[in-house]
Amino acid sequence: MQTETHPLLTGLNEEQQRAVITTDGPVLVVAGPGSGKTRVLTHRIAWLLEQKQVPPEAILAVTFTNKAANEMRERIRKLVSETAANGLVMGTFHSLGVRILRQNPYRAEQLIDLKPNFLIYDTADQLNVAKEAIINERMDPKQIQPRRMLSGISRAKSEMKTPTDVTNDAMSYDDEIVARVYHEYERRLRDLNAVDFDDLLTLPLRLFDADPKLLEKYQAQFRYIHVDEYQDTNRVQYVMITALAENWQNLFVVGDPDQSIYAWRNADITNILNFRDDYQGTTQINLELNYRSTGHIVQAADRLIRQNRDRIDRPIRTVNPDGEKIMLRELADQNHEASFTVDEIRRLTQSGRIRPDDIAVMYRTTAQSRVLEEAFRRSEIPYRIIGGHRFYERKEVKDILAFFKLLYNPEDRIGLERIIDNTPIGRGFGPRAMEVLLDWAQQHQLSPVDGLIMHAPSISPGLKDLALPEITGTARKSAERIGATLAILRERRETSTLSELFDAIVDVSEYRDQFRNGTEDDLQRWANVQELRTDMERFDTLDPSVALTQYLESVSLVSDVDAMDDSDAGQVTLITLHSAKGLEFPIVFIAGVEEGLLPISRAVEAESFDRKPLEEERRLFYVGVTRAKHQLYLTCATSRITYGRFASSEPSRFLSGIPTEVMKSVTRRDSVGSARAGRMSGRSSGSLAGRVHSTVSFDPPAQLEAPVLPDFKVAQQVFHSKFGTGLVTEVIELNNDKEVAVEFQRHGKKRLMASLAKLEIVESD
DNA sequence: GAAAGTGGTCTTTTT
DNA sequence: GACCACTTTC
Numbered sequence: 001m002q003t004e005t006h007p008l009l010t011g012l013n014e015e016q017q018r019a020v021i022t023t024d025g026p027v028l029v030v031a032g033p034g035s036g037k038t039r040v041l042t043h044r045i046a047w048l049l050e051q052k053q054v055p056p057e058a059i060l061a062v063t064f065t066n067k068a069a070n071e072m073r074e075r076i077r078k079l080v081s082e083t084a085a086n087g088l089v090m091g092t093f094h095s096l097g098v099r100i101l102r103q104n105p106y107r108a109e110q111l112i113d114l115k116p117n118f119l120i121y122d123t124a125d126q127l128n129v130a131k132e133a134i135i136n137e138r139m140d141p142k143q144i145q146p147r148r149m150l151s152g153i154s155r156a157k158s159e160m161k162t163p164t165d166v167t168n169d170a171m172s173y174d175d176e177i178v179a180r181v182y183h184e185y186e187r188r189l190r191d192l193n194a195v196d197f198d199d200l201l202t203l204p205l206r207l208f209d210a211d212p213k214l215l216e217k218y219q220a221q222f223r224y225i226h227v228d229e230y231q232d233t234n235r236v237q238y239v240m241i242t243a244l245a246e247n248w249q250n251l252f253v254v255g256d257p258d259q260s261i262y263a264w265r266n267a268d269i270t271n272i273l274n275f276r277d278d279y280q281g282t283t284q285i286n287l288e289l290n291y292r293s294t295g296h297i298v299q300a301a302d303r304l305i306r307q308n309r310d311r312i313d314r315p316i317r318t319v320n321p322d323g324e325k326i327m328l329r330e331l332a333d334q335n336h337e338a339s340f341t342v343d344e345i346r347r348l349t350q351s352g353r354i355r356p357d358d359i360a361v362m363y364r365t366t367a368q369s370r371v372l373e374e375a376f377r378r379s380e381i382p383y384r385i386i387g388g389h390r391f392y393e394r395k396e397v398k399d400i401l402a403f404f405k406l407l408y409n410p411e412d413r414i415g416l417e418r419i420i421d422n423t424p425i426g427r428g429f430g431p432r433a434m435e436v437l438l439d440w441a442q443q444h445q446l447s448p449v450d451g452l453i454m455h456a457p458s459i460s461p462g463l464k465d466l467a468l469p470e471i472t473g474t475a476r477k478s479a480e481r482i483g484a485t486l487a488i489l490r491e492r493r494e495t496s497t498l499s500e501l502f503d504a505i506v507d508v509s510e511y512r513d514q515f516r517n518g519t520e521d522d523l524q525r526w527a528n529v530q531e532l533r534t535d536m537e538r539f540d541t542l543d544p545s546v547a548l549t550q551y552l553e554s555v556s557l558v559s560d561v562d563a564m565d566d567s568d569a570g571q572v573t574l575i576t577l578h579s580a581k582g583l584e585f586p587i588v589f590i591a592g593v594e595e596g597l598l599p600i601s602r603a604v605e606a607e608s609f610d611r612k613p614l615e616e617e618r619r620l621f622y623v624g625v626t627r628a629k630h631q632l633y634l635t636c637a638t639s640r641i642t643y644g645r646f647a648s649s650e651p652s653r654f655l656s657g658i659p660t661e662v663m664k665s666v667t668r669r670d671s672v673g674s675a676r677a678g679r680m681s682g683r684s685s686g687s688l689a690g691r692v693h694s695t696v697s698f699d700p701p702a703q704l705e706a707p708v709l710p711d712f713k714v715a716q717q718v719f720h721s722k723f724g725t726g727l728v729t730e731v732i733e734l735n736n737d738k739e740v741a742v743e744f745q746r747h748g749k750k751r752l753m754a755s756l757a758k759l760e761i762v763e764s765d
Numbered sequence: 766g767a768a769a770g771t772g773g774t775c776t777t778t779t780t
Numbered sequence: 781g782a783c784c785a786c787t788t789t790c
Contacts, residue, residue, distance in 0.1 A: 065780085066780095265779065367776055367777090428766075558780095578778045616778095642776080642781095643774095644782080
């Protein structure tokens with residue numbers, strides 16, 4: 001066959017080749033972890049461009065993150081030519097949605113009442129709107145939690161239900177409440193000329209409904225459609241893709257039911273399970289051979305995922321060498337876990353053969369990153385944290401961005417309130433004045449920004465004839481100041497680049513004054529503000545008329561992973577398991593492999609009546625395990641501080657299925673005893689420890705821990721014959737000893753060697 | 766009206 | 781333990 005020698009097919013196995021060349025009709029690729037699906041996607045698109053002469057703009061590829069899209073684009077460029085890939089439509093569902101809305105500003109305004117300068121609200125903005133809606137409905141935001149309402153609203157939107165649909169379908173009192181809030185929330189969002197994330201999917205569909213010709217246009221354009229991570233799509237995404245693919249039926253989806261980890265975000269696994277029923281004549285291709293990981297890692301992953309009941313049995317396998325055994329290490333608490341991780345990474349990198357950027361540390365909750373970060377900061381090992389408190393969500397960054405957003409969309413009352421509450425120019429303008437201003441704006445059908453600018457005497461042509469809002473006293477002075485400021489900025493906006501506008505904003509808002517205390521915190525915050533300016537310079541080459549739109553859009557749609565900058569390599573990556581999906585690292589540490597954390601306690605609590613959350617937790621662990629290429633470390637702690645309180649924990653049940661042939665465990669000899677002691681005081685006990693021990697052999701601690709020493713923990717009360725009683729503040733594991741730091745009631749802080757000082761444990765709460 | 770103090774909630778994961 | 785929202789105090 002001629003095709004077998006084609007350069008785009010060399011190096012691909014038979015199944016992968018089939019996926020590349022089966023260009024027409026529906027194709028379902030079930031791709032196990034590390035089976036080369038990205039390769040298949042890039043080669044296939046290159047194949048379409050080169051071999052089938054498909055114009056790039058006829059090819060759509062939807063990925064889970066923008067980063068994945070960009071990387072694919074780069075790889076395709078290398079396969080074809082620099083220019084041949086220009087015009088490919090690639091990005092997330094959300095960016096596709098924005099694209100459709102932005103390409104049709106006139107229709108959007110006429111048909112769905114969305115003005116072209118709409119803003120994309122983030123979660124914090126959404127919470128504000130939801131809270132207002134709740135209050136407006138005469139309900140108490142403390143009882144009716146905005147977050148819960150938002151999750152109900154998001155679910156409704158994911159299922160394309162309007163507020164009226166929710167009202168009609170309401171099955172419970174809760175549903176009725178959600179419906180009421182949803183109604184009001186929507187009304188407010190439209191008033192603010194803002195959309196939320198879900199709207200980016202639902203509004204394009206509403207546009208298509210209102211104007212079928214528009215849909216036909218896109219249907220005609222996208223002759224070849226690809227969707228990655230199909231197992232994590234929700235109902236709206238499914239409908240959008242189905243609609244777009246209707247004409248040509250060339251729909252290529254890639255996914256893995258075992259890696260579905262977003263059901264909580266309304267992802268619907270039946271999308272992938274029913275694909276063959278939806279599309280008659282589907283070609284299904286299974287990619288099972290794992291090229292990424294060692295034999296031991298693949299075996300562990302396989303055994304792990306087999307424990308899920310709700311699953312299609314599908315093996316994963318590899319021909320790679322077995323490699324090192326997986327290392328399971330149990331530590332006393334989260335601090336020990338962190339220092340073990342850092343010490344081990346230091347040991348690994350010291351040889352020079354392993355670089356810090358070969359390593360990732362993964363965890364279930366963002367809260368876990370803090371202790372880890374502290375340990376890294378104390379060490380000399382470079383690291384970076386993906387996610388956590390995101391850059392664009394930092395207070396100081398959001399404050400400055402609020403100015404830009406308000407200049408872009410003067411209806412953005414939420415942003416205006418932020419500016420007034422958080423920046424010096426808002427001083428003196430209280431809630432009462434705000435109320436008057438908003439009433440005025442409503443009455444005159446003008447924006448609150450107009451109302452303020454009118455107070456700036458010389459600068460408001462065209463608005464002078466109107467009566468001013470009846471703002472009096474200090475607030476009036478304040479309104480004049482804010483009005484003048486906004487007037488200046490509004491004028492600058494027309495002609496300035498983003499960084500010039502930034503300087504004007506910082507200058508005129510006196511924002512810097514807030515950071516004059518010279519504390520470390522202030523310096524950091526100011527540095528973040530500066531970083532924002534640098535960030536904006538990226539857009540300085542653009543025309544001022546489009547720069548702001550594009551910048552604000554990019555800010556709203558970047559994901560944590562998108563923000564990963566591969567150019568500043570050389571750092572260990574700290575990342576949540578969710579964000580790690582799709583990535584790979586030679587060496588992976590997974591921290592907190594404990595009951596309550598992985599699986600998360602919420603899933604454990606639901607277990608008796610709903611097994612699904614627990615199985616999703618297992619899939620999440622599976623995703624983590626399969627990120628590792630050469631070496632995998634699992635760590636867990638015997639006790640851990642949550643909510644500022646100590647709680648003892650047990651190794652995760654997920655470990656129980658992993659055979660000893662592939663995993664070596666080093667645990668604390670007394671772990672069972674101390675865990676049990678901790679459980680006696682309240683927490684429900686399970687038989688998990690027993691189960692874990694029956695399948696995984698817990699090797700004797702060997703020389704790694706001196707067994708005779710008492711099990712000192714932070715916050716424990718201890719007694720010393722000379723110094724009296726005190727609290728343990730730190731425990732450092734040494735080779736055959738421990739160094740214990742104790743804050744004595746009468747003698748202050750002392751550092752003692754556990755083997756020498758006769759320290760007695762008094763209380764362990 | 767602003768700063769300092771108090772109490773309650775919170776942690777699951779994210780485009 | 782941290783953060784937020786709300787109260788008290790000046």
